[in-house]
Amino acid sequence: MALTYTFHGHACFSLQGDGVTLLFDPFLTGNPVAKVSADDLNADYILLSHGHFDHVPDAAPIAKRTGATVIGTFEVASWIGNQGVEKVHGMQPGGAFKFPFGRVKQTIAHHGSMLPDGSNGGVATGFIVDIAGKRVYYTGDTALFLDMQLYGEEGIDVLILPIGDNYTMGPEDALRCVKFVKPKVVIPVHYNTWPPIAQDAQAFAAAVAAETGATCLVVEPGQTVEL
Numbered sequence: 001m002a003l004t005y006t007f008h009g010h011a012c013f014s015l016q017g018d019g020v021t022l023l024f025d026p027f028l029t030g031n032p033v034a035k036v037s038a039d040d041l042n043a044d045y046i047l048l049s050h051g052h053f054d055h056v057p058d059a060a061p062i063a064k065r066t067g068a069t070v071i072g073t074f075e076v077a078s079w080i081g082n083q084g085v086e087k088v089h090g091m092q093p094g095g096a097f098k099f100p101f102g103r104v105k106q107t108i109a110h111h112g113s114m115l116p117d118g119s120n121g122g123v124a125t126g127f128i129v130d131i132a133g134k135r136v137y138y139t140g141d142t143a144l145f146l147d148m149q150l151y152g153e154e155g156i157d158v159l160i161l162p163i164g165d166n167y168t169m170g171p172e173d174a175l176r177c178v179k180f181v182k183p184k185v186v187i188p189v190h191y192n193t194w195p196p197i198a199q200d201a202q203a204f205a206a207a208v209a210a211e212t213g214a215t216c217l218v219v220e221p222g223q224t225v226e227l
Contacts, residue, residue, distance in 0.1 A: 002226050003132040008041070009033035009221035010054055011141065011162065011190045013181040017132025020044050020101040024127075024138060025055040026062055033193055035222035038062055045099065047129075049140030050113035051079070051121025054193075060085050067137035071104060075122030079115050085172035093125050102130035107151060110143035111168065134158060134227060137181060141190060144173035158227050159183035159214070162190030163204050164197030171204045179210050187227060 003017035009031050015022045024042035028066045031054075040057035046059050046068045056076065059085040063070050067087070070080045074090035081088040091097060096105035105128040126140035128151060137151055138160040159181050162168035168190055169177060174179035178186050186208055189197040205216035219225055 003134045003136075004224050004226050005158075005160075005187065005217075005219065006189075006224040007189070007221055008036060010193045011049075012019045012055075013160070013189065014041070014043070015131060015136065017134070018101060019020070020131065021046060022101070022129065022131065023062065023068070025049055025140075026058040027054045027056075028058050031193070033221050039065075042066050043068040043199055047052055047104070047127055047138075048076050048080070049109065049126060049138065050111060050124035051076050051115035052113065052141070053095070053116045054219070055141070056080070057116065058214055063087070069099075071099075073106070073113070073122040073125060076113070079119060080121045091125075093123060101180070102132075104129050107137070107139070108145070109140045109145065110145055111141040119123070128154060128156070136160065136227075137183070139169075139177070142169045144169050144170070144177055146169075146180070148177055148180040152183070156181050156183040158185045158187065159223040163188040163199050163201065164191040164193075165199065166196045168197075171199055171207070174204065175207050176210065178214055182212075183214050186214045187219060188216070 005015040031100035069087040077088040077090035107126040109124040115121040134157040136158040208216035
């Protein structure tokens, strides 16, 4: 079965393949660019890269409605579990676990992770996910770091990364990340939600095309593409 990517705005997206839907960093309520509400989305698994308000707020309601398993750091997963979510799976950076759909490895990221209520969210992370015959590296919110080269050595098909600047990598560092990882496909996220992270995604895509061997897909909120 083909793997599809649906962008829900900001850093929220779904991967669907082999009859399984993975939802990442669900931020729909209060998201000014989202085209759907939290009630519109289904998921079998919800993956949370870190604890910030623009990544976790709809995770518990969606998980309780759908029965999804929530995957995140031990701290974030515990926080979600304390909201009445029955199925949570805590991990830490460097650890991997084989789920029914495929393997998930939690990666390091350089960013904060305080939860919306001010409690400890542990560390920020990314994920390398194997699903439907593809290996997807979602960096999460992060600065550029040299160890991304090591993740690239794992053979990445799809790289999903922020380009917004100010809170994360900007376009220049994101382009360097693409060169480190050497994926086949690149998808930018975490931009144009608010003025401080306004960016020209098409200009970034043009730079990726000119300076790397990857294909950059600029996906609009509400759009689905096949990977």
